[in-house]
Amino acid sequence: MKKLKGAEVSAAIKSQVENLLKDWKKDKPKLAIVRVGERPDDLSYERGAVKKMESFGLRAQVYAFPETIEEEEFKSCFQKINEDEDVSGILLLRPLPSHLNEKQIERQIDPAKDLDGISPENIAKVFAGDETGFAPCTAEAVIEVLKAYDIELSGKKAVIIGRSMVVGRPLSMLLLKENATVTICHTKTKDLPGTCRRGEILIAAAGRAKMVNASYAGQDAVVIDVGINVDENGKLCGDVDFDSLEGTAAMATPVPGGVGAVTTAVLARHLVLAALRQNS
Ligand code: NAD
Numbered sequence: 001m002k003k004l005k006g007a008e009v010s011a012a013i014k015s016q017v018e019n020l021l022k023d024w025k026k027d028k029p030k031l032a033i034v035r036v037g038e039r040p041d042d043l044s045y046e047r048g049a050v051k052k053m054e055s056f057g058l059r060a061q062v063y064a065f066p067e068t069i070e071e072e073e074f075k076s077c078f079q080k081i082n083e084d085e086d087v088s089g090i091l092l093l094r095p096l097p098s099h100l101n102e103k104q105i106e107r108q109i110d111p112a113k114d115l116d117g118i119s120p121e122n123i124a125k126v127f128a129g130d131e132t133g134f135a136p137c138t139a140e141a142v143i144e145v146l147k148a149y150d151i152e153l154s155g156k157k158a159v160i161i162g163r164s165m166v167v168g169r170p171l172s173m174l175l176l177k178e179n180a181t182v183t184i185c186h187t188k189t190k191d192l193p194g195t196c197r198r199g200e201i202l203i204a205a206a207g208r209a210k211m212v213n214a215s216y217a218g219q220d221a222v223v224i225d226v227g228i229n230v231d232e233n234g235k236l237c238g239d240v241d242f243d244s245l246e247g248t249a250a251m252a253t254p255v256p257g258g259v260g261a262v263t264t265a266v267l268a269r270h271l272v273l274a275a276l277r278q279n280s
Helices: 006-020 040-055 071-083 102-108 120-128 137-148 168-177 192-197 259-278
Strands: 030-036 059-065 089-092 157-161 181-185 201-204 222-225
Touching (some): 030 071, 040 059, 071 102, 137 222, 157 192, 168 181
Parallel strands (some): 030 059, 030 089
């Protein structure tokens, strides 16, 4: 079984970013990472994103707010970041604490700086197949991996486990744009392994450690693992039991070392595209 490595895809995106910026004369584009509280998941994603921006020669600044921040104060601080001309793009780490109205922030974020596709305007564009907006980075990262390894999508049966607004749903639209025939599975899907086995491409985005084993994978399927979980020994793992697919799937992404590295690379490319569009 071939291992689809995120680092190789990320390196190719780095070259694209350098190429996009070859005539750029100003300070390098700056990413604002907005975090409320200290959730370990957020801190880990933040570290990865800052490191990636630095390694791509881009700027990143973290705007950290206390977990207890009042809604009005947060909205007013967020607006300042939104309007800061030195900030080309924003990544809001979510979920926000429950006393903050996330829906309102999704509407407040400037769509031109909304690099992770959370605003209604960008979501509508993803669903319309309009590439002038920004799709959620993880969903786009899955397409990047498939394309980087020359995996044909047109006419292929693609099965996604998960229907969240961050991964499953936008990814279904991106696959549809590539002319795949898409099935979306969720907690109420009957015969999940049988439904998944029909997929020539299987994408696991359920958030369930090592749930997907050989009984879910069709012969010679391409399996993409979006999950980021912790196993019973406290080790990082995906939704897919990678080793169990040997002899069944043709290719699969590992965790760590798969989609995650590509997600932050897509974020970097979105940052550069946002900066170029804002300055054109
Ligand atoms: P979520 O909890 O919002 O959604 C999970 C989806 O999976 C739901 O639609 C649910 O119906 C479905 N699901 C859950 N358990 C299932 C089961 N047993 N059978 C069938 N369907 C099931 O999660 P999310 O935000 O979409 O994230 C999914 C996973 O991807 C998580 O592990 C998350 O950490 C990871 N993630 C990774 C990246 C990345 O860059 N690689 C980015 C975002 C999220």
